[in-house]
Amino acid sequence: QKEVEQDPGPLSVPEGAIVSLNCTYSNSAFQYFMWYRQYSRKGPELLMYTYSSGNKEDGRFTAQVDKSSKYISLFIRDSQPSDSATYLCAMGRAGGGNKLTFGTGTQLKVEL
Amino acid sequence: EPEVTQTPSHQVTQMGQEVILRCVPISNHLYFYWYRQILGQKVEFLVSFYNNEISEKSEIFDDQFSVERPDGSNFTLKIRSTKLEDSAMYFCASTQGGPSGYTFGSGTRLTVV
Numbered sequence: 001q002k003e004v005e006q007d008p009g010p011l012s013v014p015e016g017a018i019v020s021l022n023c024t025y026s027n028s029a030f031q032y033f034m035w036y037r038q039y040s041r042k043g044p045e046l047l048m049y050t051y052s053s054g055n056k057e058d059g060r061f062t063a064q065v066d067k068s069s070k071y072i073s074l075f076i077r078d079s080q081p082s083d084s085a086t087y088l089c090a091m092g093r094a095g096g097g098n099k100l101t102f103g104t105g106t107q108l109k110v111e112l
Numbered sequence: 113e114p115e116v117t118q119t120p121s122h123q124v125t126q127m128g129q130e131v132i133l134r135c136v137p138i139s140n141h142l143y144f145y146w147y148r149q150i151l152g153q154k155v156e157f158l159v160s161f162y163n164n165e166i167s168e169k170s171e172i173f174d175d176q177f178s179v180e181r182p183d184g185s186n187f188t189l190k191i192r193s194t195k196l197e198d199s200a201m202y203f204c205a206s207t208q209g210g211p212s213g214y215t216f217g218s219g220t221r222l223t224v225v
Contacts, residue, residue: 049211097167102155
């Protein structure tokens with residue numbers, strides 16, 4: 001079983017839709033959870049991070065963590081064509097030197 | 113906004129040659145990392161560096177790889193004898209500690225021919 005699993009997509013939605021992106025993980029030692037956005041041939045850009053179970057909101061983005069189910073989500077409200085990118089979940093362990101374990105990424109396309 | 117700077121953006125090298133990839137982390141960050149991403153695959157951890165020494169390395173980071181912080185600003189990854197399978201995007205990252213501000217550079221695309 002992979003440490004972090006993420007549906008690679010591609011996911012295509014109309015402009016204005018609510019997008020739901022998800023990852024599952026197997027290692028209960030992960031204590032913080034991050035979402036990155038990556039445009040083609042560019043570096044990952046940090047969108048959000050969270051430590052605890054529950055929701056964290058930042059503008060149109062909401063990160064959700066359910067540690068009991070080992071499941072994390074990123075919701076994008078009112079999606080825009082500029083949101084078209086690959087979204088990567090990443091996780092780290094406290095005291096683990098901050099090494100991140102990434103999912104494979106979900107490719108999102110928001111169409112006009 | 114502070115950023116991690118990587119040079120060069122693209123490097124082509126002959127198999128067996130040595131390459132050095134350069135990074136300037138964010139100035140007040142304490143932890144430095146190298147990751148790689150083979151085309152179409154996930155981002156993979158290579159090595160973390162803290163307090164002038166390697167704090168953790170992956171199985172990928174074998175004897176042909178080395179890292180150095182030669183001065184107060186640069187952080188380098190050296191690949192001693194490149195192989196075709198080293199072709200990938202190499203990303204440098206830095207953080208003060210923990211996930212806050214965990215910033216990646218734009219990457220160096222390494223092509224080994």
